[in-house]
Amino acid sequence: xxxxxxxxxxxxxxxxxxxxxxxxxxxxxxxxxxxxxxxxxxxxxxxxxxxxxxxxxxxxxxxxxxxxxxxxxxxxxxxxxxxxxxxxxxxxxxxxxxxxxxxxxxxxxxxxxxxxxxxxxxxxxxxxxxxxxxxxxxxxxxxxxxxxxxxxxxxxxxxxxxxxxxxxxxxxxxxxxxxxxxxxxxxxxxxxxxxxxxxxxxxxxxxxxxxxxxxxxxxxxxxxxxxxxxxxxxxxxxxxxxxxxxxxxxxxxxxxxxxxxxxxxxxxxxxxxxxxxxxxxxxxxxxxxxxxxxxxxxxxxxxxxxxxxxxxxxxxxxxxxxxxxxxxxxxxxxxxxxxxxxxxxxxxxxxxxxxxxxxxxxxxxxxxxxxxxxxxxxxxxxxxxxxxxxxxxxxxxxxxxxxxxxxxxxxxxxxxxxxxxxxxxxxxxxxxxxx
Amino acid sequence: xxxxxxxxxxxxxxxxxxxxxxxxxxxxxxxxxxxxxxxxxxxxxxxxxxxxxxxxxxxxxxxxxxxxxxxxxxxxxxxxxxxxxxxxxxxxxxxxxxxxxxxxxxxxxxxxxxxxxxxxxxxxxxxxxxxxxxxxxxxxxxxxxxxxxxxxxxxxxxxxxxxxxxxxxxxxxxxxxxxxxxxxxxxxxxxxxxxxxxxxxxxxxxxxxxxxxxxxxxxxxxxxxxxxxxxxxxxxxxxxxxxxxxxxxxxx
Numbered sequence: 278x279x280x281x282x283x284x285x286x287x288x289x290x291x292x293x294x295x296x297x298x299x300x301x302x303x304x305x306x307x308x309x310x311x312x313x314x315x316x317x318x319x320x321x322x323x324x325x326x327x328x329x330x331x332x333x334x335x336x337x338x339x340x341x342x343x344x345x346x347x348x349x350x351x352x353x354x355x356x357x358x359x360x361x362x363x364x365x366x367x368x369x370x371x372x373x374x375x376x377x378x379x380x381x382x383x384x385x386x387x388x389x390x391x392x393x394x395x396x397x398x399x400x401x402x403x404x405x406x407x408x409x410x411x412x413x414x415x416x417x418x419x420x421x422x423x424x425x426x427x428x429x430x431x432x433x434x435x436x437x438x439x440x441x442x443x444x445x446x447x448x449x450x451x452x453x454x455x456x457x458x459x460x461x462x463x464x465x466x467x468x469x470x471x472x473x474x475x476x477x478x479x480x481x482x483x484x485x486x487x488x489x490x491x492x493x494x495x496x497x498x499x500x501x502x503x504x505x506x507x508x509x510x511x512x513x514x515x516x517x518x519x520x521x522x523x524x525x526x527x528x529x530x531x532x533x534x535x536x537x538x539x540x541x542x543x544x545x546x547x548x549x550x551x552x553x554x555x556x557x558x559x560x561x562x563x564x565x566x567x568x569x570x571x572x573x574x575x576x577x578x579x580x581x582x583x584x585x586x587x588x589x590x591x592x593x594x595x596x597x598x599x600x601x602x603x604x605x606x607x608x609x610x611x612x613x614x615x616x617x618x619x620x621x622x623x624x625x626x627x628x629x630x631x632x633x634x635x636x637x638x639x640x641x642x643x644x645x646x647x648x649x650x651x652x653x654x655x656x657x658x659x660x661x662x663x664x665x666x667x668x669x670x671x672x673x674x675x676x677x678x679x680x681x682x683x684x685x686x687x688x689x690x691x692x693x694x695x696x697x698x699x700x701x702x703x704x705x706x707x708x709x710x711x712x
Numbered sequence: 713x714x715x716x717x718x719x720x721x722x723x724x725x726x727x728x729x730x731x732x733x734x735x736x737x738x739x740x741x742x743x744x745x746x747x748x749x750x751x752x753x754x755x756x757x758x759x760x761x762x763x764x765x766x767x768x769x770x771x772x773x774x775x776x777x778x779x780x781x782x783x784x785x786x787x788x789x790x791x792x793x794x795x796x797x798x799x800x801x802x803x804x805x806x807x808x809x810x811x812x813x814x815x816x817x818x819x820x821x822x823x824x825x826x827x828x829x830x831x832x833x834x835x836x837x838x839x840x841x842x843x844x845x846x847x848x849x850x851x852x853x854x855x856x857x858x859x860x861x862x863x864x865x866x867x868x869x870x871x872x873x874x875x876x877x878x879x880x881x882x883x884x885x886x887x888x889x890x891x892x893x894x895x896x897x898x899x900x901x902x903x904x905x906x907x908x909x910x911x912x913x914x915x916x917x918x919x920x921x922x923x924x925x926x927x928x929x930x931x932x933x934x935x936x937x938x939x940x941x942x943x944x945x946x947x948x949x950x951x952x953x954x955x956x957x958x959x960x961x962x963x964x
Contacts, residue, residue, distance in 0.1 A: 305839070415839050422885040562841050565877070568885060572878025579870040 281616060281658040282524055282626065282666055284338040284372065285331045285633035285647070288350035289324045290556050291317065292637035297555035297591050302563045304347040304412040311348070323640040325358070327633060329365045330644065334651035337666045338370035338403060340629065343377045345409075346416040349556045356390040363398035368667045371398060374472055374493065375405025379424040380417050384431035384452065388438045388459050395463035399673030402463070405472040405493070406432050411569040412559060422568030427451045429484075439468040472527070477505035478574070486512040486521070493527040493629060499602030500585070502528055506623040523626025528619070531630045532605040534612045534649045544642060545606045545635075546595050552636030553598065557590040609653035616658065718765035720757040720784065724749030727817070727959050728790055730781065731756045732808075734799025734825070735837055735883035736876070737858075737945070739763025744944045747952035752959060755793070757784055759804075761882030763875075774886050777804055778811050785815060794959050796820035796908075798944055799918070800883055803893070810899045818962055820908040820955055821926055823918045823941055828892035832919040836891075838884060848916050851940035858945045900929035907932035908958040910943075910951060917941035933958065 294303065294311045301307075328339040341358045344350035352358055355373045362371050371394070376387045395402040408428045414421040430449045434457070437445070443458030463469050471490040475481035476497060482505060485492040492509055494502050506526050513521045531549070535541035565575070581587075588597075598604045605615050619625040632650030634643045656663045690698035703709045721741050729752045731745065739758045748754045759777055761767030770776065781804075785793060794817045797805030802824025809816045825834055835848065846854040907930035911923035918941060927934040935954045937943040944951045 301841070415836075418889075420884065420888045422881055422888060560841065562839055567838055567877060567880030567883065568888070569881075570877075572874045572881065575877045576870055576874035579873065583870070 278523075279337075279659045279664075279666060280523075281620060281628055282337040282527075283631045283650070283655050283658075284340050284370075284527070284627060284629045285328065285336050286340040286342070286374070286529065286630040287324055287328055287352075287634055288342065288344070288556075289321065289352050290552070290636060291320065291348045291351050292551055292556070294348050294555065297558035300555070300558060302412075302560055303349050303556055303558045304410075304563050305415050306563075307348055309346075317351070323643075324634065325361060325365070327640065327643045327647065328362055330647060331633070332366045332369040334647050335655065335663065335665050336369065336632070336647075336651065337627075338372050339366075340372035340374045340403070340405075342374050342405070343380075343407070343409070345380070345413050347412065349559075356387075356394060359394050359402065360397070363394060363401065366401075367673075368399075368401070369665070370401050370403055370667050372403035372472065373405055374403065374474065375407040377407050377409030377413060378431035378435070379427035380409045380413055380419050381431070383454075384434050385438060385454065385457065385459055387431070388435040389461070391435075391469065392439065392459065392461045392463045395465055395469050396461055400464040400469075401667065402465070402469045403472055404469045405474065406435070407474055411565045412563045414566045414569060415563065420568070421566040423451065424569060436468065436471075439463055474529075475505070477501050477508075479508065480574075482509050483512055483516070485509070485525075486517055489517075489519070489521075489525070491525045491527055491627070493529065493627075496529050496531070496590075496603055498587075501587075502530075502602070502619075503623050506625070510624065521624075523624065525626065526624055527627030527629050528623075528625055529629045530602070530605055530619075531635045532612060532628070532632050532650070533635070533646055534607065534609055534632065534654055535645070536608065536649075538607045538611055541606045541608060541611075542595075544645075545604075548636040548638040548642070549598060549604055549606075550595060550636075553593055553603075554591045556636055609649060612650075612654050613657050616654075718757060718760055718780075719763060720755065721745075722753070722755045722788070724752050724754045726752040727963055728753040728755060728793040729955070729959065730785070730793045730795045730805075730808075732781070732795070732797035732801035732804050733759070733762070734797065734801040735880060735887075737798070738879045738882075739765075742945060743948035744951055747948050748955060750952075751956045752794075755784070755788065755790075757781070759882070761885065762879050767882065772885055774804055774807050775811075777886070778807050781808050782812050782815065791815065792817050794818045794820070794962075796822065796955060797824065798822040799941075800825050800887060802826065803887070803896075806896060806900060807893075809903050809905060810896075813903060813905070816903075816905050818906040818908070818959060819903065819930065820910065820958060821930075822910045822944060822951070823912055823915055823923065824909075824926055825887065825891065825918065826893055826896055827922050827925050827929075828894060829919065829921045829925055832921040834891060834919070834922065835917045837917065838880065838888065849940055849942040850946060851914055851916065853939065853946065855942060855945045858942065897929065900926070901931070903930065906958075906962050908955070909934045910954055911936050912940050912943045913938050915941045915943075 331339045341352050341355040343355045345353055359371050359373050391404045408424055430451050434447055438457055438459050444456045447454045447457050472493050473485045473490055474493040474495050476495055486509055494505050513519055533541050533545035535544055599606055605612055632646050689701045692698055745756055758765045760771045792815055795805045802821035803826030809819045909923050909927045909932045913936050937947050937950050939946045
């Protein structure tokens, strides 16, 4: 088994805005007059090319996500991006990390779209389920107070729609659907892998551990990540009685690799600092709409951050970001050593944002990062031969499916006036159809 | 309270006044309450989910609070009261009057939320930067110690911050989905109770077009108090004087 999975995550930020120091927020209130569609056309096509290239480079997965009305991440409709990527690639895993379930009126729409993607991609989809950032409640009109309850109910409904025969009745607190019977269902059985991101809250970790899904720690320091992973393993073992698989523990840790440590710092620094100072400029009153969290949980968070001396993203220096482990930057050897330490100390199983784009990075630099990661870092963590996880994906050619699955269980027929059933695939050939 | 664990302060004597708080000042007995209690029997409950009042799972909307206030009057043995409310509380007072008209001697709304006036939306109190509260609520002349909304960890420490965040969360449960109820346009004119609208001279939260519309719909008397939306805090005596005069006028 490979010792570490490598996934490239694209937020697709729109960096052509004033610096963080001059704006209240990169979310909600930043006027969209800064958004130039012509510029975005180039940006989007570059961004998508970067993800498509990851297959040839040999990464394990390419990930997109859903964010709304901000410059930090401009993918509003990640399933559309996933469809594009599915068409442009053959075998690499494609993750939508994730769909923000409570922001959608009908969770079945997500169940259907992921199922469509999974089928058309040959079973390559990873389905991330998220609540959506607090800011997105300000800009969608959805109620932050009921968001957590809606999230879990939507999630449960989607899982049931994928795994239990329809039609069935869904009568929940937030969704009442008399006939749940989605066509299609996903190709992967019982369902695509589920990932859920978190920042380390015990509630989230517990729910993910309980369901044996993959937990993805979002951008945090080494200290917080280590604590979260230890908690995850402890809850799996003590409360649910199993040892988590390595790929249940993922971490978003933006990584840049170059020829030397110094060269990596030079190239990464401006784009990292744009990401943290401007892209992540999001004040508390945007991030935490009332009701998104409970008062007690808010109090715990504030006290925890104060006790640990956690700074806001935009207050961290480049050295602090590296020293505290928010990011990794260096020569191939340095990067390998840091990942080794994370495997050893935290049990890291999936490195996410491991190479590739961040912030305002130009296309050429992303490609350079991807290539050096692929050729000089990733092989170190792979089995001999260096194959990514998707080499073992489900069959996807017609020949393979015909060979392993066979024909459809039913043949379409037309019932003729004389009561005979005409099999439609052969119905136009009288000597075969009979008659 | 019928399985409800809520805080309620009652003080003063005179005609009974049920005073309903809005999205802030929820659990506080303010100088306005004290001034009113000089001439009225003031009943000031802290609604479920606010301050120290527990929130049962079934309390999720304004309709639940209307029932709660009716239970409260039953428990206190009060058949008919004057009802007043500030901001979101004004909206709740109107809802109460709509659904329990026989319990309402008069309706007073102070800078009320609840109507939609095209082109003049009420400010979004849920996204406001705490640094702008002094300007937004008090027009640059803040009242010492009065921090509406969620504040910051610097103002009152993490505990006060979290408590206000919790109050705002309950307010969001009551009015996030729609910041107005279009049905009030049809329901308020049916009430036929004596009504008073109190507005700020320069309200930066509730535009003057709102209090004007409430006045039309309720066929109400309209009076103003200097300052901004925080007028009940900034000018408690003047605010109380308007309410007392109106209520005592009904009893003469």
